Amino acid sequence: MVAYLFPGQGSQQLGMGEGLFDDFAELAETADEILGYSVRTLCLEDPDQRLSLTQYTQPALYVVNALSYYRRVEESGRRPDAVAGHSLGEYNALLAADALDFATGLKLVKKRGELMAQARNGGMAAVLGMDEKEIRDLLQESGLDGIDVANLNAPAQTVISGLREDIERARPVFEKVGSCRYVVLNVSGAFHSRYMAGAQHEFAAHLDGFELRAPEIPVVANVTARRYRSDEVKETLAAQITSAVKWSETIRYLLGGGEEEFVEVGPGRVLTSLLRNIKRDAEPLVLDEEEDEATGPAVAAPAPQQPTLQQKPFASPGGAGRTAVVAEQLGSAGFRRDYGLRYACLVGAMYQGIASWELVAAAGRAGLLGFLGTGGLPPERVEADITRLKQKLTGGEPFGVNLVHDPHSPQREEQLVDLYLRHDVRTVEASAFIALTPALVRYRLTGLRRDESGQVIARNRVIAKVSRPEVATAFLSPAPAALVAELLAEGAITAAEAELARELPVAADLTCEADSGGHTDQGVSFSLVPTMLRLRDDLTARHGYTGRIRVGAAGGIGTPDAAAACFVMGADFVVTGSINQCTVEAGTSDLVKDLLQGIDIQDTGYAPAGDMFEYGARVQVLRRGVLFPARANKLYELYKNHESLDELDPATADQVQSRYFKKSFDEIYADIRSGLPPQEAERAEKDPKHRMALVFRWYFDHSTRQALAGSEEGRVDFQVHCGPALGSFNQWVKGTELEDWRHRHVGDINERLVREAAALLTRRLAALGTD
CATH class of the missing domain: 3.20.20.70 (Aldolase class I)
Known part of the structure; x- marks a missing residue:
């Protein structure tokens, strides 16, 4: 079993493709027409010093990789049993698998290179001597959660990606780890990270104009480290721009699938070196009863109105091949692509x-x-x-x-x-x-x-x-x-x-x-x-x-x-x-967050909506520790049952003014009247019930402002919109570092939510029919 591996950006070198351009002159001419310049001159002479520029590097490498592949097939007389490519090299892997032709691949790579070259203010760094978990933990602990893991090249060789300032801030953090080397790379973009979402979105739209086929031989994707699904070629290629390159797991997957010989096809020996390190430091990933994703989904196709849960094989504890759900591919692939998202x-x-x-x-x-x-x-x-x-x-x-x-x-x-x-x-x-x-x-x-x-x-x-x-x-x-x-x-x-x-x-x-x-x-x-x-x-x-x-x-x-x-x-x-x-x-306010941190699912209630008070619309709000829901509902009942403030009985009017509002009705109306549009002010003067609504609505604005400001004396009147979902979240994270809201970051908690949902679906699918 032979697997061909195609290198990506970083393997370019002056003189690459020597002899290939003459042997495949027609393809070289096609490349020149697509690119608008001589790829031979760029690779062999580079007179304008452009070979190291992303928009030129990527097309040049694609062409040289492709011609190297055609040469090897001619010489060996056989095609590989499986293929994989590192980042850009994945396009050559798809070419070798007949998922696209030479010209289509080059047009896509040209656009990809142009989009990635536009990335600014980003940076990348290689971290040597630490594994993925250690790196992620250190980033989280150091408040550097704006940095993504971009390339998992080998068990102890990882590339991280993020804003340039964050990459520089991370240097001393990693340098404190004695066994670690931290090398900032000479790039201008945060490739294979969330910061490429705009490029991914535009590239996905560009992909729509091309016809891609199902691979004829297994192609292992960077995004999943599993075979390409026959119906997700475009989506997977688009996702690659923001997703990590799981190269170490790709090689382990190929080793576990029976590939015994690996051939690097293209300039340099970067992948050959990584292969040696992976074989030394990691075990093959053996998956029993592996399902062939190249021919379709592993579960029954859903009804037209349902999204597909994208899946990949995994090794269950019992050893049987099951279906693993990937967090990045939950929901609609088209939705993620159109909005440039990692998660739906x-x-x-x-x-x-x-x-x-x-x-x-x-x-x-x-x-x-x-x-x-x-x-x-x-x-x-x-x-x-x-x-x-x-x-x-x-x-x-x-x-x-x-x-x-x-x-x-x-x-x-x-x-x-x-x-x-x-x-x-x-x-x-x-x-x-x-x-x-x-x-x-x-x-x-x-x-x-x-x-x-x-x-x-x-x-x-x-x-x-x-x-x-x-x-x-x-x-x-x-x-x-x-x-x-x-x-x-x-x-x-x-x-x-x-x-x-x-x-x-x-x-x-x-x-x-x-x-x-x-x-x-x-x-x-x-x-x-x-x-x-x-x-x-x-x-x-x-x-x-x-x-x-x-x-x-x-x-x-x-x-x-x-x-x-x-x-x-x-x-x-x-x-x-x-x-x-x-x-x-x-x-x-912090005071509101302190209140919310401790609630359970029964600690919310319903109150009138201040912005649609007269319509009877309702909002769900915090109930525990505050009196707002009870007081707001009381105000709405008074509004429904009376035509003006003057109709309220003296005891009720006094209660509302002294305890709820801590202001008289006249004071409140004087405050709000000056800010009313002329038409609204005229209506309030003529319609006592409308004037009552305006005065009562003041309480809703006031209670919101008190909550946002964190006013201790106004705490019982806090209006805090909240549903029982937060109570269930609090119970889910109880006993973890996320129990304290000061450790809750919006990106982290939502990512955990989606990833755990995928893991849960995986477990439930594996358990179906077992009891």
Whole structure:
């Protein structure tokens, strides 16, 4: 059994390909046409000193590797039994397996090299003498969780990747370890890390224009260290840009599969040296009854409305081959690709900036999509936070911004949409909408265009949070014609955008929000998700959409068990909420976090929603240790049963003013009246019941401000939106370092949640039918 190994960037050398360009002159000519320059001159002479530049190195290595492969096949008269390539070399492995042809591979590599060359402010370092676990533990302990493991080249040779400043900060940390060597590499990008998410997203879109085939011989992927799945070639190639290169495990997998001879095909002997170290320091990875992933999935294909759980073989304790679920491939591969994510996991927005820009940035660096919490914030604060986010996320990491429906102030929605369009915010989480509004539709339609193939391309994505079928139907349908016509007449959209609006839904994707913190209809995921999946399929067929609308699950997700259940139901992604409020990055007070850290699943309750007080909407809030839910519910009952403040009996009026508000009704109304728009102020003067609503709503704003500020004297009135998911999370991490919120970081806890969900699914699959 012979395996061919193809080297990647770092193996280039002046003079590589000597003799090959003459022997394969036609292919060399094809390469020159694709690249726009002479690859022979670049490799043999390099007159302009470009061979070491990523955008030139990668195509040159691909060509030389390919020609070296063709030469070896000619000389040996046989093809290998299996192939693998290190990073860039994986394209040559796919070429050898006939998954792509020479020209296609070179076009892809050319684009890949160009995208990676654009990476700035990143760095990489080789760590010698430590294993992966030791490195990860040291990074975590040192507060360097912004650094990723990029290449697992050998048991004691690992490359880490991150922002340049973090890589430099890590140097003294590793140098303190006596047995370790730390070598900073001469690169400008944080390759194979979360910081390449932007490049991954653009490359995935580029991949869509090519036809790739199922490999004819086993190709072991960098991402999984397992055989390529026949139906996931594009997804796996795209994921490679941000994922670690699991080279050591790749070789162990090949050794365990029976490969006895390894041949490095291409310039240099880097892989041959690594092979020697791996054989010396590690055992073959033997998998009994291994399932052949090159011919399809290891489990029955799911129904059309369900995402595929991407899988790989693993060795169970009993020795039988089972199905292991990979965290990075849970949910919809297309969703991860379109949004540039490592995990199909979103961090939902929390109002008043609790989902702070720091929290959203941390989520993006971890390969998650976080949404800035803009509800209740003035536009100037929102703009400042978006600016900070863009300054922090310089590597194309994903982020989104929340747009909360404001029935009292349509102009605020318009201001925010103006701001989002001005700052080129491409992804918005739409929440609390009970109907479509002109501002939301304008955001979605702005920038619509048709590509060369005739497909409608949307610049702006809306991920709509819904809990009712009628609201979901509105979001899953094209924008209402009357609303589109109104926007066109106002000059808010162009005629072309109005015409294309008929061909796509208002929401790019949909989040089913079950019972959760904040606004909630108290839905149940097990009823809500399947219903929305069927509704999605029905409306997709009715309107003839060509793209797939992904459906995610939110509400109650605080443990791996809950996340796993959502994926099994068919969710394309999951959205966490309450658990993120009790993290270091959350924009609320330490006092609130101290309260939240100790709650259990029974410590939340329901109260009226301050922003939709008159409508009877409800929010789920913290109940333990505070009086807010009881007092808020009392205020709503008074509002329902009375027409004005003057109708309240004296004892009740005194209780509310002295104990709840600690201010008189007149003082409160005087405070808020000055800030009311003229029309609203006039209405309040004429309508005593509306004036009562305004005064009562003041308490909700006041209770939120008290909580955010951490006011000890106002503690009993804290309004803290929270669901039981945090209680279940607290129980899950009890007795670990995460029991203290000061050790909870949003990227870490969500990554752990998804990884443990994958491990849980693996165990459950292995246990099926055993008892």
